[in-house]
Each structure stands twice: as C-alpha cells, then as structure tokens.
Amino acid sequence: MSKRNLLLSAVAIAALSSPAQADTLREAFVAAYQTNPTLSGAQAAQRAEDENVAIAKADGRPNAGSRFNFQENFLRNANSFTAPLRQLSAGGEINVPVYSGGRVKNAVRSAKTRVAAGQYDLRGTEASLFSNVVAAYMDVMRDEAVVQLNRANVGVLSVNLEATGDRFEIGDLTRTDVAQSEARLEIAKGELESARANLIRSKENYIALVGQRPGDLEPPPPLPNLPETPDEAVNIALQSNPDLLAAKERAEAAEIDINTARGAVKPTVEAYVQGSYVNFLDTLGGNIPGADLVQEQSDAQAGLRLSVPIYQGGRPAARVRQAQARSGQAYERLIETERNVIAQTRAAFSSWRASERVIQSSERAVAASELSLEGVRAENSVGNRTILDILNAEQELLNAQVQLVTARRNSYVAGFTLLAAMGRAEARDLGLDGGALYDPQLNYDRVKDQFxxxxxxxxxxxxxxxxxxxxxxxxxxxxxxxxNSQE
Structure with a gap:
C-alpha cells in the first residue's frame, strides 16, 4: 500500500479510535445533564406543576380571615343623637368546606394526573437532550475525520502537483496534466475550508448543548439492547415512550375535568364560625346629656351554610361542554402521539439498519478504492494511465473514506434515536455518574400536602x-x- 493510502486510512481510523486521554460520551452526558438550561428549565416547570396539587387541595381546606376598622364620623345627622364620633371594630370568620359537589376531589385528581404527565414530559426532555448530545458528539468526530482526510488529500495533491511539474519540465507530461493537477489541488483546498467550517459549526453546537468545549473525543460505547425487528421496537415504544405516556395521562386528566365542571350545578355545604367586636371609644351617645350607654358590642355565630344553585345563566352547561370538547381533543392528541411514536420508531430502526449496511459497503468501497489507486499509479508508470486517471482514483478513495466516516456517525445516531423512541435513552437508563440524578417525585412529595x-x-x-x-x-x-500537508 502506498504512503498516501496508508496516510488516509490511518486518518480515518484515528478519528474513530481511542486516544490515550479524551472526552467520553458519558462525560458529555453528565455535563449536559448538570448544566443544560433546557433540562434545568423543564425541571423548574415540573416543580411549578407540582404546586397545582396543593392549590387544588386548598379549596377543600378551612379558611380563616379577620378584619379591623377604625372610623371617624366627622359629619353626623342632626337627628342621630346617639351617633358615635368614632369607632373601632374587629371581626373574624372561619369557614370549613363540608361538601363541594365533587369539584375539589376531582380537581385534585386532575392535578395529580397532570403531575404524572409532567414527569413523563421531563423524561422525554432528558431523552431529547441526550439524543441531541449524541448527534453533536458524533458530528464533531465525523467532521474532525473529514477535516483530516481533506487536509491529507491537499498534502498528497500538493506532492502530485510538484511531481507533475517536474515531469512537465523534462517533457514527460503536457501542460494539460499540470493544469488538471493544479485544478484538483485548488478544489481540494476549497473542500478543506468547507470541512473546517462544518467542524466549527459542530463544535459550537456541542458547546451549546454540553456547556464545554469538546476535547479529543473517544469513540462511544456500543449501544445496548437494540431490537431485532421494527415490530419489537414498536411494542417497546408503545409501553415506554415518555411522550406517549404523558399524552395518556393528559387524556385521563381531561376526562376528570368533565366531572369537575359538572360539580358547578351541585349544592355546597360549609360550616362557619364568625364574630365581631365594636368599641365606640366613649363617643356613643355623646349628644345626650347624662347618657350612660354601653360603649362596646360583640357578637358571635356558628352554623352550616347550604348553597343551592338554581340558575347561572347557562355557564355550568357551557363549562361541561367545553371540558368534553377538550377531553375529545386530548384523546385525539393521544392517537396523534401514538402515530408519531410508531412512525419515529420504525423510521429510526430503518435508518439504523440502513446505516449498518452502508458501513459494510463503504468499508468494501475503501478497500477497493485503495487497490484501484495502486493499480492506476502502477499503470501510469508504464504509460497506460493518465494523470487525470490518478486524480479521479484519489478522489474516489477520498469520497469512499468520507462516506465511511459519515455512515458510522449516522448509524450510531440512528441507533440512539431508536432507543430514545423506545423510552430507553433517559438518565436512569444511561447510568450516569457524577452525582445523584434529579428525582421529580421528591419535590412532589415535599409540596403536595403543604398548607x-x-x-x-x-x-x-x-x-x-x-x-x-x-x-x-x-x-x-x-x-x-x-x-505534512500544507495549511
């Protein structure tokens, strides 16, 4: 094998082999899990969702209030002989809901169901983030390999141009051969610049997701538990996909909302205790000479209050119909999500399998292109091939090697996307180290009964x-x- 073939093959292998010290995909996962704003924002949104349970429960708990008032009567009716000049009053009331037509109970059930949906959404956000990290990680590896391949190609074409010029000087080649070599070198330089721009873009995307610069990236570990058939993948996805599970919970919550709305036409019962105190500050009866009136008043009551709705302008019926329509919408979205999950799972499976086959074909294409280039060079030495034939063979080898690097990237990304669609690409599935995993249930348990x-x-x-x-x-x-290519 020629030095040029050895160099290009070594470059492609080095881009996908393990260096002595390098960043790993696990480290990228940990960094993104700890510092990515999309995920931390979703966690905060879920904590806000948790509070809806405590808010719903508050409507079924006792409530108490008090009031204080100071009043100065600077203008009194002339016939009000006992009117006070000023007064100080205070009052208080405690209300205890006894029966609310089922509205509180159903509102709490609905809030709890939506908390469960939000937790599934949070799992989906994790899977989406990790899928994006995998894509960014593999993009950097691919684009680094492509830059190295193109840089090596520029170096080889530079040597070719120099050799072609030397042979032109001694009359062994024509000016056309020199021009063809020069044109291919300039095209290769342009492709190298494009590859560098693509690498910078991939690194920027990596930084945006992971929050760190990529170092010398190690090849990722093999993906575990990939399915054998698309039907197997779909069956797992229908049971474990977090987006689908969230849609099911929201459909159930929307159905509970119908019962909440129906409670508006039912009676409500509450117990109450209330009292008040008034002090006229020795100004009651001040217009009556010699009057000795009691300057303080107080009262207290306790009882049950029954409220029976009779007519509310059609609002309760409208609320019920509205809840029914939203429940129908939620079930339609459930079916829509199920369709999308099935399609995504099958498509990811197909892409993964296709990429595996492309890898095999590309490996054979690289081997064949290397052999072809050696043969063309040998035939050129005896005058049976032209410089253009050599340039074409070199380009075919470069294309095959770039296709191989790209296929390996596509295969891994498609495989991880398949795991994500199956609900197996979340933090708990990846076994991330670097600290305890965020558990949304802990915050829910902390706040659900706070009063x-x-x-x-x-x-x-x-x-x-x-x-x-x-x-x-x-x-x-x-x-x-x-x-030793020229930059």
Missing amino acids: YDFQSDPDPEPLATRTINIPAPTAEVEPLPED
Missing part, C-alpha cells in the same frame, strides 16, 4: 452554566506524524 401560607422556597438561582467565556472553537485537528 402553611407563609412557607416558600428561596429565590431561584440559575443552574445552567453560561458559555460566553468559552473561547471560540477552531478547526484545528491534531495531525498525525505522517501528515
């Missing part, structure tokens, strides 16, 4: 890290010792 009015959490601080201080990435890739 104290003045209990709140500290003001939030951002969990995500900013990337403004990360230097702009470059397209520099660590060269191999054999890579």
